[in-house]
Amino acid sequence: xxxxxxxxxxxxxxxxxxxxxxxxxxxxxxxxxxxxxxxxxxxxxxxxxxxxxxxxxxxxxxxxxxxxxxxxxxxxxxxxxxxxxxxxxxxxxxxxxxxxxxxxxxxxxxxxxxxxxxxxxxxxxxxxxxxxxxxxxxxxxxxxxxxxxxxxxxxxxxxxxxxxxxxxxxxxxxxxxxxxxxxxxxxxxxxxxxxxxxxxxxxxxxxxxxxxxxxxxxxxxxxxxxxxxxxxxxxxxxxxxxxxxxxxxxxxxxxxxxxxxxxxxxxxxxxxxxxxxxxxxxxxxxxxxxxxxxxxxxxxxxxxxxxxxxxxxxxxxxxxxxxxxxxxxxxxxxxxxxxxxxxxxxxxxxxxxxxxxxxxxxxxxxxxxxxxxxxxxxxxxxxxxxxxxxxxxxxxxxxxxxxxxxxxxxxxxxxxxxxxxxxxxxxxxxxxxxxxxxxxxxxxxxxxxxxxxxxxxxxxxxxxxxxxxxxxxxxxxxxxxxxxxxxxxxxxxxxxxxxxxxxxxxxxxxxxxxxxxxxxxxxxxxxxxxxxxxxxxxxxxxxxxxxxxxxxxxxxxxxxxxxxxxxxxxxxxxxxxxxxxxxxxxxxxxxxxxxxxxxxxxxxxxxxxxxxxxxxxxxxxxxxxxxxxxxxxxxxxx
RNA sequence: GGCCCCGUAGCUCAGCGGAUAGAGCAUCUGCCUUCUAAGCAGAUGGCCCCUGGUUCGAUUCCAGGCGGGGUCACCA
Numbered sequence: 001x002x003x004x005x006x007x008x009x010x011x012x013x014x015x016x017x018x019x020x021x022x023x024x025x026x027x028x029x030x031x032x033x034x035x036x037x038x039x040x041x042x043x044x045x046x047x048x049x050x051x052x053x054x055x056x057x058x059x060x061x062x063x064x065x066x067x068x069x070x071x072x073x074x075x076x077x078x079x080x081x082x083x084x085x086x087x088x089x090x091x092x093x094x095x096x097x098x099x100x101x102x103x104x105x106x107x108x109x110x111x112x113x114x115x116x117x118x119x120x121x122x123x124x125x126x127x128x129x130x131x132x133x134x135x136x137x138x139x140x141x142x143x144x145x146x147x148x149x150x151x152x153x154x155x156x157x158x159x160x161x162x163x164x165x166x167x168x169x170x171x172x173x174x175x176x177x178x179x180x181x182x183x184x185x186x187x188x189x190x191x192x193x194x195x196x197x198x199x200x201x202x203x204x205x206x207x208x209x210x211x212x213x214x215x216x217x218x219x220x221x222x223x224x225x226x227x228x229x230x231x232x233x234x235x236x237x238x239x240x241x242x243x244x245x246x247x248x249x250x251x252x253x254x255x256x257x258x259x260x261x262x263x264x265x266x267x268x269x270x271x272x273x274x275x276x277x278x279x280x281x282x283x284x285x286x287x288x289x290x291x292x293x294x295x296x297x298x299x300x301x302x303x304x305x306x307x308x309x310x311x312x313x314x315x316x317x318x319x320x321x322x323x324x325x326x327x328x329x330x331x332x333x334x335x336x337x338x339x340x341x342x343x344x345x346x347x348x349x350x351x352x353x354x355x356x357x358x359x360x361x362x363x364x365x366x367x368x369x370x371x372x373x374x375x376x377x378x379x380x381x382x383x384x385x386x387x388x389x390x391x392x393x394x395x396x397x398x399x400x401x402x403x404x405x406x407x408x409x410x411x412x413x414x415x416x417x418x419x420x421x422x423x424x425x426x427x428x429x430x431x432x433x434x435x436x437x438x439x440x441x442x443x444x445x446x447x448x449x450x451x452x453x454x455x456x457x458x459x460x461x462x463x464x465x466x467x468x469x470x471x472x473x474x475x476x477x478x479x480x481x482x483x484x485x486x487x488x489x490x491x492x493x494x495x496x497x498x499x500x501x502x503x504x505x506x507x508x509x510x511x512x513x514x515x516x517x518x519x520x521x522x523x524x525x526x527x528x529x530x531x532x533x534x535x536x537x538x539x540x541x542x543x544x545x546x547x548x549x550x551x552x553x554x555x556x557x558x559x560x561x562x563x564x565x566x567x568x569x570x571x572x573x574x575x576x577x578x579x580x581x582x583x584x585x586x587x588x589x590x591x592x593x594x595x596x597x598x599x600x601x602x603x604x605x606x607x608x609x610x611x612x613x614x615x616x617x618x619x620x621x622x623x624x625x626x627x628x629x630x631x632x633x634x635x636x637x638x
Numbered sequence: 639g640g641c642c643c644c645g646u647a648g649c650u651c652a653g654c655g656g657a658u659a660g661a662g663c664a665u666c667u668g669c670c671u672u673c674u675a676a677g678c679a680g681a682u683g684g685c686c687c688c689u690g691g692u693u694c695g696a697u698u699c700c701a702g703g704c705g706g707g708g709u710c711a712c713c714a
Contacts, residue, residue: 356640401642578652596679637674
């Protein structure tokens, strides 16, 4: 029966000096297994002895459902619950009493257990951070193209990637954050060409434009000029001739030209030819082209850097596709030799993945050049060589689900040592209330605009409150920045990654209800009380007279705090920051309830004041840590 | 068409084998002679997409539908 005890999920670390301690639920669970053995002579598994948190309309902390035990106990659920309750309270010192409702056994944990726990975590800044597990996880996120600025989609990606990295770190991993930059290809050539033709030597400085937006503007300009050219061609004799020859009977003229756009770009367009020529010159290493490319990209990186800084995120290493796009060919050779790949008559190389319910997949073109996935194979290997990693997480939108299934399958078949630790953190696209974001229709929400907007909104709301007007201008701005970003970040991160989400700009700026600022506000209230207590000379203390019972609001808060380490752990194993977000909200909510129901500095006894202060301090600490895992900073006042 | 994801209050989302399914927003009603009302309490609002199956028990697991999205390029 030791087998389940040795499983790491049944432990978490309470203290910074690492020793492992069973949680109270594990204690109850193993005691339940013993009790069932003694009472009914039946051996049950931990899964069968499932413990849940008691619903708040009943008295108790934890609940055991006894229905499954009727099979062998040959008694009514209520009777079993009664017998089990007596046995557990007798054998588990941490349990004070129990009650039975239907077949549900509600267990009440002794006050002393909760106060002891609070004493243990008092003053421990690292509570919730698990000790190092000696493993490394590499997280790739953001991965932008360099032809235009970051938008709302990138923001979701960045927030997911960043908070995952923070959560993994808290869960004991070493973390390497990497970004793959798509800095080459036809898209950046379009920006380059438009700037070269129409830019008149302008620069971000000369126009006062944020430099990534400056480059993006030329990308847009290219599209405009191309559309003009295409429109003109459509009504020309040449265009009409193609229409007559190639239009399918069921197609309208308009539909035909819409579908024909790519072909036009590649085979007819003058601008298209110029852009493709530029790409060819780039690939040939033409110095002028390279210099222009470098200049444009540098502008973009400078601009991106500012956005990352505004969002409070960073990367340990950037990989550039211009340096990796030729990688992977040796892997293809090895794969051919080992029989993972096969070659077709035309010279193209394929993998047959049909037995893994996937398709045949090209890994090398017939002309010997590599495709997208070849490059990914190469990059995976290079990165592993650079850092080593037990787990590799790719934060990429769910439109690439199939791609990653194939990539992981290939890496597995190639026998890469990290293949078992690969994970695609797939997230749903972000929609607007008006529908999908479409760059062509100009409905894309720009990241920088969004950040500015949420801060402006916080400023507006702050004016009405007048709470921070005494502070210096810089302090005020710092607070407003924290509040605005908390609203934005929490609004996005609270949604489970897998779900496609609707982003309503109006709601993202809300400061009330289930929002980041609501949680910050709980923290600020605590900080305010702690300052006042210091002035009054009241020191926090978890020591409590055993005679005075803990209030339900206090108990609820402590029980919430108790769940924090386990929350961090599951969020890390699931790569799901929304679990931490929802936890923080629940904790803040419980605090606000406590705060309005019970007075801290005017509590009945000195001892109660000190105890509540200690509880508050612990809540503040967990809120700060938890929100920190989401990349959200806490202000001291608001 | 094959495969994958999603379907819970008017809206945005939690819950994912267990008790009468929860929050926030919106609508309505109360609570500031001060530990910050960005808060709290209450009211209103649900065939948990449908139909079967497994189970003592299904919103939760399985199968089949329906609706929405994605993806099936020698594109990235």
